[in-house]
Structures are given as structure tokens and as C-alpha cells.
Amino acid sequence: MRGTRLSARIALLALLALLALATPLVKHALETSMAAQMLLQLPLLIGVGVLLSRALPHGVLARIAPWNQLGITGLVMASVAIAFWMLPRMLDASVAEPLVCVAKYLSLPLLAGLPFAISWPRMGFIVRGVFLLELIATFFRLGRLYLISPQRLCNLYLLDDQQRLGQYMLAIGAVMLLGVAGKLLWGRFDTLAQCGAAANGAR
């Protein structure tokens, strides 16, 4: 049973992390390149939401659960929110327009990280598999697009920056693919189901 005091501490920690990411110095550093914004800022903001999920009271989780069987709803919510902030237009706007930036800093933790963290333990083997393969495919698709596009997709970033992001995404996609392949070859499938059950039981 999770203590309310611990929950409050975790929530405070998440808030502090968000504020730290919002300080002009850090924010500027995370926006200097397209790669930093896509591969550091986005995941860090999602991470704040994941942290925040640890502070959710059990009552709330129990109430959400019937609306989120197998974690599907949360997965859909997180996917759409992340796709939205990956639009090249939004990469520009979140730097250039303060209001859009606020929306990004609030919605990525609350609509992507938080629902994803709540849902991941509920996902079965198939849902996780589909999610991981789609994630890897997205890294390959976008990586290739950024690598070969002769045009700048963001007005704020240079073409070679975009191409570097493409290379990074292809590399990350390859690493993830190897990881999944390794799991399929040498991993024990029943561990996934157990892991989900254990996570549910621990809550």
C-alpha cells in the first residue's frame, strides 16, 4: 500500500522536474537542434508523466481501469499526443510561440507519459508487441524521411541538423529492433505475462 506522503513527494518531484525542464537555460539547450528536441525534450517530458503516474492514488487507478482494459485507451492517448508534438509544424511552433510551448509542457506529461505509464503494466504480450513494432517502424520511417528529404521540414532547423536526426533515428530504431529480436530469440515469453501480473499485483 502506497503512502499518501510518498505520493505527494513523488508528485512534487515530477513538478520540480517539469519546472527544471522549463527553465530558459535547459529549454534553450533542448531546442538548439531538431535532434535534441525530438530525442531529448520529448522523452524527458514524457518521463515527467511516467514519474507522476507513481503518485496516483489507488482509488483513481481502480476507477480508470474499466475504461482502460489491456491499456488500450492509454496507449491510444499517448500515441496521438506524441504524434501531435512530432509534427514538424509543432516543432517550430513550440519554440516560437509561448502558448504552444505551455501546451506542450503540460500535455506531454499528462496526455502521453501518464496514460502510457498507467497502461503499460496492463498491456498483454500482443499489445506490447504491436506497440513496439510500430514504434520501431516509426523510427525507421521518420529517420529515412529526415535523411533523404531535400527540403527543410522545420523553419527553425538547418538541413544537416535534420539529416543528423535521421541518422540517429535509424540507429535507435536498429537498436530497438535488435533488442526485440533478442527478446524473441532468447527471452521467455511467459515472463512478460507474469511481469504484467506482478505489476498489477504490486499496485
Added chain:
Amino acid sequence: MAILRTLLASLAVLLAGCGALGAASRGFQAFTTETARRIAVYRHPVDVPPVVLQTQSGASIDFSSLRGKWLLVDFIYTRCPSYCRAVGSEFAQLQDRLAGPIAQHKVELLSISIDPDRDTPSQLAAYLQRSRDRGRGWLAARPLGRDGLRELQRAFGITVIADAFGGYTHNAAVHLVDPRGRLVEIFDLGNPEPVWQAVEQRMLQ
């Protein structure tokens, strides 16, 4: 029925998400800032602010004094190496192709500097010469005062960033301003044909 509720909730989330994505991409048409800018301008022309410009001859003119003509506007900086040569030669082609309306004072070409500190009138004149200006209907000008450039950038939607070689990169394009002083259409660089076709068509209307 947890599975039905989940289905319902997922659908609702998906619909809301598609709504947001659709709104942000102007109905799934504009995924980049540049496309969004072009669609927005085409649908809702933008008034160009009355900024004071200094031309290659050193004369100061107000943007509003150029009303009554169709203006083809691009943004340049004279130190720009190879790439901008292409832009300059494209404007020279347009100058040739639109020689008739230019002679009748119906069309004017205008290259605006995004580096007004360095682009003095003499630099601008040299730029025109390098770009094979025929000496008629093509102004190169710098906005006076920092605010002048910023106002123009905001109205036209130009984002300028520093590149690795001490120069600039910006969303380069050909901008069409109508005789009422409104930015009405934006064209790709590298293909002058649709530009002069659009100008001739709009002049007939």
C-alpha cells in the same frame, strides 16, 4: 463491460486526437510551418506593414508607396554564397518574362535584405548587378531600423536562422503582393513558370 467501455473511451480519444491533428495541420494538408504559411496566406491575404525601405540607389521609400502594382518579393542577403545566386537569377528570369507589365509599371520586383546592417545601398546595387539585373523594375532594399525587418518578417512569415558558416538560412520563396498591398500568394523557388503565370492571370482578373 470493461471491453465496451474501453472501446468507447479509445474511440473518443482517437476522435479528439484526430480533431487536434487535423486542426494543427489545417485539415491534414500542412504538416510543416512553410506549407501552413502558404495555405494561410492564400486563404486570408495579409496586409504588408508600411515599413520604410532604403533602395540600392540610397533613396528611402515607404512600402505603402509601392501600392498600385503587383509586387514579387523575395528575401536575400548580399553575402549569401552559391544558393542565393540561383534566387537572383530566378528574379532575372522573371524580369525578362514580365518585361511587358514591368514597362507598363504594373509589376515590380523587390528583393528585401534580411541583413540590413551589412547590406548598404552599394552592396545592394552590386547584388543586382551580379544577378544580371536588366535595370528596370527590380528594387533591392533594406528595411530601416530593427523593427522594420521584424515587422516584415512577421507579416511575411520569414524565419531566419544562423548557419554554420556565419551566414543565414531562411524559408526562401517568391511572395506575391497585390496592388492593395496584401500578400496573396507564395511560390516555391526554382520554378519561375507558375509565378509569372499567376501574375498574368491575376492581372487579367
